[in-house]
Amino acid sequence: MKLMDRVRSILRVKRYSLRAEKAYCYWIRFFIHFQGMQHPIIMTGVKVKQFLEHLATERHLAAATQNQTFNAIVFLYRHVLGNGFAKIRSPLG
Numbered sequence: 001m002k003l004m005d006r007v008r009s010i011l012r013v014k015r016y017s018l019r020a021e022k023a024y025c026y027w028i029r030f031f032i033h034f035q036g037m038q039h040p041i042i043m044t045g046v047k048v049k050q051f052l053e054h055l056a057t058e059r060h061l062a063a064a065t066q067n068q069t070f071n072a073i074v075f076l077y078r079h080v081l082g083n084g085f086a087k088i089r090s091p092l093g
Helices: 003-013 018-034 045-057 063-080
Strands: none
Touching: 003 018, 003 063, 018 045, 018 063, 045 063
16 A cells, blocks of 8 residues: 555544645645655654754744644654654744
């Protein structure tokens, strides 16, 4: 099963809303594209931090959107990839 299919499947099993599913999938895809199409399993916490900082400083995203993006990436690592890597701190504090 492809990564994004797994993401959608797990979101549905956990009963996330359709809007949340669309938003999480968007931000996960954006993250992967931002990092040159690398698979998230091989990316380090530094890559995640770099992405979140880019969104805050270059894209000037609102705090709520930054939090949603952060939560989407944590969901990816914690629930989809089963990686303990999700201990990253939110850039908002």
